[in-house]
Amino acid sequence: MDHLTKLEEMLHRANDDIKNGYYDEATNKLEKIIDMDPNFGKAYNHLGYLYEVKFKEYEKGETLYKLCLEKSPMYPSVYYNYAILLSTLGKWEELKSLLDTAMNIPGITKSTIYNEYAIMYEQQGELDKAIEHYKKCALNTLDKNTLTRAKESLERCKMKKEFL
Incomplete structure (x- = not known):
C-alpha cells in the first residue's frame, strides 16, 4: 500500500469514527495522519469540523480549515464546512471571498x-x-x-x- 492510499484509508476510518460519535478516537487518528504527512490537507478539514461542530472551538476550527485550504485548495468539502463556520461567526467579507473562490473549484x-x-x-x-x-x-x-x-x-x- 502506498503512502497516499494509507493516509486515505486512515482518513476513511477517522470519518467512520466521526459518524459513529467516537470524536476523541477520530481526533487521534487525524492528528496521527498530520504527524505522518503535514501536507495532507483533508485531515485538517476533518479536524476543523470536529473542533467547530463537536467541540465548539471555533477559532481552532477556523485555523484548521485555513490549513486545509493552504494544503489542499481543490478539496471541495473544506469550502462547505468553512463557509458554515464563517456564517456562524458573521465574518461576511471572508465568507464572500471563500464562496467566490469555491464557485471555481472542480466538483463543487x-x-x-x-x-x-x-x-x-x-x-x-x-x-x-x-x-x-x-x-x-x-x-x-x-x-x-x-x-x-x-x-x-x-x-x-x-x-x-x-x-x-
Missing part, C-alpha cells in the same frame, strides 16, 4: 454554494440578493430536498420583506 456543488450566498445575504438583511441566490440554488440542483428547502427559504425572505 454549485447549488450548495448559492445557498450559502443566500443565507449570508439573508442574515445581512439583503433580502433581494438572498432571493436571487435561493433561486440560483434551486435552478442548479437535481435534488428534490434541496429544491424544497430553496423554495421554503425563498418564501421566508418574501415574508420578511413584508415587514420592511
Whole structure:
C-alpha cells in the first residue's frame, strides 16, 4: 500500500469514527495522519469540523480549515464546512471571498454554494440578493430536498420583506 492510499484509508476510518460519535478516537487518528504527512490537507478539514461542530472551538476550527485550504485548495468539502463556520461567526467579507473562490473549484456543488450566498445575504438583511441566490440554488440542483428547502427559504425572505 502506498503512502497516499494509507493516509486515505486512515482518513476513511477517522470519518467512520466521526459518524459513529467516537470524536476523541477520530481526533487521534487525524492528528496521527498530520504527524505522518503535514501536507495532507483533508485531515485538517476533518479536524476543523470536529473542533467547530463537536467541540465548539471555533477559532481552532477556523485555523484548521485555513490549513486545509493552504494544503489542499481543490478539496471541495473544506469550502462547505468553512463557509458554515464563517456564517456562524458573521465574518461576511471572508465568507464572500471563500464562496467566490469555491464557485471555481472542480466538483463543487454549485447549488450548495448559492445557498450559502443566500443565507449570508439573508442574515445581512439583503433580502433581494438572498432571493436571487435561493433561486440560483434551486435552478442548479437535481435534488428534490434541496429544491424544497430553496423554495421554503425563498418564501421566508418574501415574508420578511413584508415587514420592511
